[in-house]
Amino acid sequence: MLPGIANCLTKVYYSRPLYSSSYASELEAILLALHHAPRHNRLPILSDNQAAILQVQSLLKGRTSLFRSVFASILREIQKALHSRHTPTHIAYIPA
Numbered sequence: 759m760l761p762g763i764a765n766c767l768t769k770v771y772y773s774r775p776l777y778s779s780s781y782a783s784e785l786e787a788i789l790l791a792l793h794h795a796p797r798h799n800r801l802p803i804l805s806d807n808q809a810a811i812l813q814v815q816s817l818l819k820g821r822t823s824l825f826r827s828v829f830a831s832i833l834r835e836i837q838k839a840l841h842s843r844h845t846p847t848h849i850a851y852i853p854a
Contacts, residue, residue, distance in 0.1 A: 792839035
């Protein structure tokens, strides 16, 4: 470790890269929010990525046909995280 680095360390959350796209990055960010937010608190998720919002809304409604996509793995993780929450999770679009 470089001298002085220990005093300025920041906690970084990292998952695995899926694909290089804003959609994939948004799904990763949603999953991280679900994993790190307290399960007993309401969780609003705001995003400017409409495709990611539609996917998560479909998961909230219990649709699993999404699991045939190349993003099936992370969508399953998001669905599992959504179902483990004890309070509602709200997702909404905000313009960029």
